Amino acid sequence: xxxxxxxxxxxxxxxxxxxxxxxxxxxxxxxxxxxxxxxxxxxxxxxxxxxxxxxxxxxxxxxxxxxxxxxxxxxxxxxxxxxxxxxxxxxxxxxxxxxxxxxxxxxxxxxxxxxxxxxxxxxxxxxxxxxxxxxxxxxxxxxxxxxxxxxxxxxxxxxxxxxxxxxxxxxxxxxxxxxxxxxxxxxxxxxxxxxxx
Amino acid sequence: xxxxxxxxxxxxxxxxxxxxxxxxxxxxxxxxxxxxxxxxxxxxxxxxxxxxxxxxxxxxxxxxxxxxxxxxxxxxxxxxxxxxxxxxxxxxxxxxxxxxxxxxxxxxxxxxxxxxxxxxxxxxxxxxxxxxxxxxxxxxxxxxxxxxxxxxxxxxxxxxxxxxxxxxxxxxxxxxxxxxxxxxxxxxxxx
Numbered sequence: 001x002x003x004x005x006x007x008x009x010x011x012x013x014x015x016x017x018x019x020x021x022x023x024x025x026x027x028x029x030x031x032x033x034x035x036x037x038x039x040x041x042x043x044x045x046x047x048x049x050x051x052x053x054x055x056x057x058x059x060x061x062x063x064x065x066x067x068x069x070x071x072x073x074x075x076x077x078x079x080x081x082x083x084x085x086x087x088x089x090x091x092x093x094x095x096x097x098x099x100x101x102x103x104x105x106x107x108x109x110x111x112x113x114x115x116x117x118x119x120x121x122x123x124x125x126x127x128x129x130x131x132x133x134x135x136x137x138x139x140x141x142x143x144x145x146x147x148x149x150x151x152x153x154x155x156x157x158x159x160x161x162x163x164x165x166x167x168x169x170x171x172x173x174x175x176x177x178x179x180x181x182x183x184x185x186x187x188x189x190x191x192x193x194x195x196x197x
Numbered sequence: 198x199x200x201x202x203x204x205x206x207x208x209x210x211x212x213x214x215x216x217x218x219x220x221x222x223x224x225x226x227x228x229x230x231x232x233x234x235x236x237x238x239x240x241x242x243x244x245x246x247x248x249x250x251x252x253x254x255x256x257x258x259x260x261x262x263x264x265x266x267x268x269x270x271x272x273x274x275x276x277x278x279x280x281x282x283x284x285x286x287x288x289x290x291x292x293x294x295x296x297x298x299x300x301x302x303x304x305x306x307x308x309x310x311x312x313x314x315x316x317x318x319x320x321x322x323x324x325x326x327x328x329x330x331x332x333x334x335x336x337x338x339x340x341x342x343x344x345x346x347x348x349x350x351x352x353x354x355x356x357x358x359x360x361x362x363x364x365x366x367x368x369x370x371x372x373x374x375x376x377x378x379x380x381x382x383x384x385x386x387x388x
Binding site: 003004007008010011012013014015016017018019021022023024026027030032033034036037053054055056058060061062063064065066091093095096097100101102103104105106107108110111154156158160161 | 214216218299300313320
């Protein structure tokens with residue numbers, strides 16, 4: 001009898017380990033999480049406009065119906081990425097999430113102190129390379145370092161009334177998630193024969 | 198034989214305790230970091246890299262995308278100011294002021310987190326369109342029947358949830374949420 005009790009106790013301890021494992025692993029294996037849901041809207045590496053949140057057609061749960069959204073799933077395996085988007089005058093914000101759906105960075109139009117988005121996302125290693133080899137063309141960009149290799153960026157743009165939906169959607173549709181990033185590997189003007197365009 | 202039975206018991210206990218407790222925890226409201234002001238609750242850490250593993254797991258299960266700390270802060274209410282569960286069959290008045298924010302929106306959802314289709318074509322109010330009293334405060338009526346002034350229609354008789362999103366607010370991002378005053382949710386009446 002006492003021996004069975006020990007086994008039950010062992011089972012409870014093992015149950016605790018299972019509990020922790022489930023909680024920690026769930027974000028990587030969930031099939032209804034934001035990362036997976038956003039994959040429905042198109043291929044990775046480009047922004048896709050989400051349909052406006054209306055009854056019955058919410059692209060993701062609990063999105064604000066007063067906002068227009070565009071999302072881009074990205075990978076930093078092939079180097080840093082650069083996000084460029086012209087934005088409306090009104091409130092907008094951009095947030096960067098990791099593969100597990102946790103927010104790693106966010107910014108709104110006022111804290112950006114500019115009317116458009118020009119954001120370079122790099123891993124810590126890529127960031128170190130960028131610091132060593134600064135790219136002049138990125139002077140105006142906001143360069144952020146995120147501890148992720150895969151993730152997604154989500155732009156929110158406030159739509160004050162339905163007549164403005166068209167404009168917000170046009171701007172979000174033109175958002176670029178793989179804007180040209182001058183190569184950091186090739187220092188500029190090394191080859192004198194290289195023609196400048 | 199005895200050993201096999203004991204091992205089977207241990208494994209059964211482990212599975213029940215492990216999966217059961219995980220499901221129990223994830224089906225409830227988020228455990229950690231809740232900030233409650235009046236009828237409203239926010240989870241400021243949800244939108245930061247410091248989100249706890251339970252929050253991460255819960256977000257992964259629902260597919261929600263939280264507001265980042267640099268974007269704003271969302272307060273949700275499932276009960277009125279008196280503590281009674283919000284129900285669509287009742288009429289409520291959301292009245293008062295919001296904490297400082299450049300922009301806010303008030304949205305109503307049904308129990309499953311969906312917006313409700315209604316003839317008035319309205320699922321939310323934002324701070325610039327809401328009609329205000331002379332002192333700058335506002336009253337939004339949440340009801341199944343048409344109301345004068347700001348009417349936020351619901352169509353379900355069952356549980357509803359209100360979400361007040363504050364955009365670009367000093368409350369989000371690091372600074373502690375002090376004694377902010379949230380709008381009151383008063384029950385006007387139930388059938």
